[in-house]
Amino acid sequence: MALDKSIRDKYRVVIGLEVHAQLLTESKFFCSDATVFGASPNTHISPISLGHPGTLPMLNKKAVDYAIKMGLACECSITEENIFARKNYFYPDLPKGYQVTQDKAPICLGGQVWIQAKGESEEKAIALNRIHMEEDAGKSIHTEDATDTLVDYNRAGVPLIEIVTEPDLRSADEAYSFLTEIRKLVRYLEICDGNMEEGSLRCDANVSVMLKDAKEYGSKVEVKNMNSIRNVHRAIEHEAERLIQLVESGEKVISETRDFDAATGTTSSLRTKEELNDYRYFPEPDLSPLIVNQSWVEEVKAQMPALPRELKRKFMEIYKLPEYDAQVLTDNKDFAMYFDAVCQETKNYKAASNWMMGTVKSYLNDKNINCREFPVSPKQLAGLIHLVEDNKVSNTVANQQIFVKMLEIKDADAESIAIEANLIQESSSENIQPIIDEVLSEMADKVKDYKSGRKGLIGLFVGEVMKRSKGKADPKKTNELLKQTLK
Amino acid sequence: MSINKKTLEKIAHLARLQFDEKSEERMLKDLNNMLSFVEKLQELETDHIEPLQSMTFESNQLREDKVKGQITHEDGLKNAPKKDDDYFRVPKVIE
Numbered sequence: 001m002a003l004d005k006s007i008r009d010k011y012r013v014v015i016g017l018e019v020h021a022q023l024l025t026e027s028k029f030f031c032s033d034a035t036v037f038g039a040s041p042n043t044h045i046s047p048i049s050l051g052h053p054g055t056l057p058m059l060n061k062k063a064v065d066y067a068i069k070m071g072l073a074c075e076c077s078i079t080e081e082n083i084f085a086r087k088n089y090f091y092p093d094l095p096k097g098y099q100v101t102q103d104k105a106p107i108c109l110g111g112q113v114w115i116q117a118k119g120e121s122e123e124k125a126i127a128l129n130r131i132h133m134e135e136d137a138g139k140s141i142h143t144e145d146a147t148d149t150l151v152d153y154n155r156a157g158v159p160l161i162e163i164v165t166e167p168d169l170r171s172a173d174e175a176y177s178f179l180t181e182i183r184k185l186v187r188y189l190e191i192c193d194g195n196m197e198e199g200s201l202r203c204d205a206n207v208s209v210m211l212k213d214a215k216e217y218g219s220k221v222e223v224k225n226m227n228s229i230r231n232v233h234r235a236i237e238h239e240a241e242r243l244i245q246l247v248e249s250g251e252k253v254i255s256e257t258r259d260f261d262a263a264t265g266t267t268s269s270l271r272t273k274e275e276l277n278d279y280r281y282f283p284e285p286d287l288s289p290l291i292v293n294q295s296w297v298e299e300v301k302a303q304m305p306a307l308p309r310e311l312k313r314k315f316m317e318i319y320k321l322p323e324y325d326a327q328v329l330t331d332n333k334d335f336a337m338y339f340d341a342v343c344q345e346t347k348n349y350k351a352a353s354n355w356m357m358g359t360v361k362s363y364l365n366d367k368n369i370n371c372r373e374f375p376v377s378p379k380q381l382a383g384l385i386h387l388v389e390d391n392k393v394s395n396t397v398a399n400q401q402i403f404v405k406m407l408e409i410k411d412a413d414a415e416s417i418a419i420e421a422n423l424i425q426e427s428s429s430e431n432i433q434p435i436i437d438e439v440l441s442e443m444a445d446k447v448k449d450y451k452s453g454r455k456g457l458i459g460l461f462v463g464e465v466m467k468r469s470k471g472k473a474d475p476k477k478t479n480e481l482l483k484q485t486l487k
Numbered sequence: 488m489s490i491n492k493k494t495l496e497k498i499a500h501l502a503r504l505q506f507d508e509k510s511e512e513r514m515l516k517d518l519n520n521m522l523s524f525v526e527k528l529q530e531l532e533t534d535h536i537e538p539l540q541s542m543t544f545e546s547n548q549l550r551e552d553k554v555k556g557q558i559t560h561e562d563g564l565k566n567a568p569k570k571d572d573d574y575f576r577v578p579k580v581i582e
Contacts, residue, residue: 025552026552026553026554027552027553027554027555031556032550032553032554032555032556032557033554033556033557034554034557040560040573041573041574042560042563042564042573042574042575043557043560044557045557045558045560045563046556046557046558046563047558050563058548058549058550059548059549059550060549060550060551060552061549061550061551061552062551062552063552064549083540083541088501090503091580092575092577092580140580141574142579142580145579146579147578147579148569148576148577148578148579149576149577149578149579149580150571150573150574150575150576151574151575151576151577152573152574152575153563153575278497278501280501283540283541285541285542287548288541288543288545288546288547288548289540289541289543289546289547290546290547291546291547
């Protein structure tokens with residue numbers, strides 16, 4: 001679907017997101033069944049999660065802690081008096097016939113998430129409407145079977161938070177950036193694993209289009225079933241164009257829920273909003289009110305880790321790193337914390353950053369491991385950086401020889417490795433100069449050419465000196481000395 | 488406030504209830520009786536009274552995040568009208 005840019009530019013795309021995040025608790029929200037992903041069907045169940053009559057729910061404190069954490073990270077105000085509500089609807093994966101959620105008094109109100117979309121030089125705050133807590137439903141499995149749908153209740157009752165934005169997003173790129181930030185935040189806070197493919201992070205997008213000078217939003221369409229951040233981007237991109245084409249051809253946009261098909265990159269209607277469910281919310285009488293007082297909030301605040309945006313700023317302001325470095329270094333919490341630890345051992349921050357983004361990152365990617373499993377300690381890495389900084393070894397030797405040995409020998413010190421393997425480079429002029437003199441006297445012709453203007457020959461001389469020193473001469477120093485001698 | 492046939496049908500649909508015309512008449516009458524009974528309460532002046540959200544005076548009935556009290560797969564599926572070795576089976580949901 002190709003839409004002419006001049007037509008597209010007449011419209012503003014308005015997007016609001018609803019993001020569900022499964023909380024990483026051991027047990028469910030209102031009962032003590034395990035929450036582990038991937039268990040055999042219907043093995044983590046109890047009379048409560050199956051909705052048997054006469055059972056009573058009991059709230060998991062950790063789920064509340066986690067919701068507060070997310071609220072604090074997003075600068076929300078934390079609600080003191082929380083009431084749970086029943087959202088009533090019939091669907092086989094909802095055994096009780098209602099979902100316990102929060103309606104009028106969500107745990108977090110307002111707040112914002114800072115994003116920086118692709119190609120933008122400035123950050124933009126995306127306002128949140130709310131974050132509320134609710135329980136997950138079971139899983140319906142639609143097979144080829146002609147008569148039955150299969151239901152697995154392992155997921156029924158797993159705690160979720162739902163993060164609801166204001167309609168502040170203006171492009172698929174912004175939505176992409178928002179979701180990336182949310183995933184980064186929940187992973188930093190360690191409250192959700194952020195895995196969209198497995199459904200522990202899910203996103204629905206409300207999309208509408210309006211002429212740029214219009215006063216009112218257009219009718220919105222809700223798009224579901226996007227199982228990666230990239231697919232959210234694709235779905236919004238597709239939906240925006242589809243809506244613009246509808247409006248351009250004079251058709252009316254119907255408010256409806258649409259299903260995204262990753263195979264084709266298109267959406268199709270699931271149901272119209274006229275069939276909108278009437279959920280008949282009312283306060284859940286089986287749960288007592290939840291009072292989150294200031295001391296509870298303070299207790300959670302004390303457990304908050306440094307957040308990516310703070311770390312990024314710290315890396316730029318204190319370590320004077322370029323924004324690009326700071327961004328890459330803070331993408332992952334363990335990586336950022338490791339880098340920060342290296343910076344406690346060396347003041348050569350830029351070199352540390354280069355090591356992290358280059359050699360360390362490619363090693364981690366290669367082995368497909370997390371920074372926590374990285375065998376070299378921050379102190380060891382700093383030792384290696386010092387070695388290069390003091391001109392004792394070249395960058396190449398550090399990367400290709402010493403780093404490789406450090407991975408093999410536990411707790412090995414970079415300098416000891418270098419000495420043992422005879423890798424310390426020669427940078428004293430007393431030792432290099434004689435080799436230089438020897439080389440130049442043997443290559444008198446080339447020296448003549450050099451002196452008559454073929455300055456490129458310096459490389460040849462350096463190479464020869466390096467060779468005769470068995471690679472140990474400091475190339476920088478050699479270069480310097482050669483130039484002096486050839487004057 | 489009174490309930491007309493259309494509202495009744497909507498409520499019935501939401502509760503997945505079905506009844507014949509005769510029962511419908513009776514249901515309408517009953518529901519309207521109940522509403523007018525409760526409407527009596529509307530006469531009370533409640534402007535300065537906080538809404539009652541919960542019938543208990545307790546708050547923060549919390550539990551620690553520990554796994555316990557699960558039942559076996561077999562026990563869980565025991566009372567299901569239709570099942571197989573792994574799943575509860577329900578009439579096909581078409582959406």
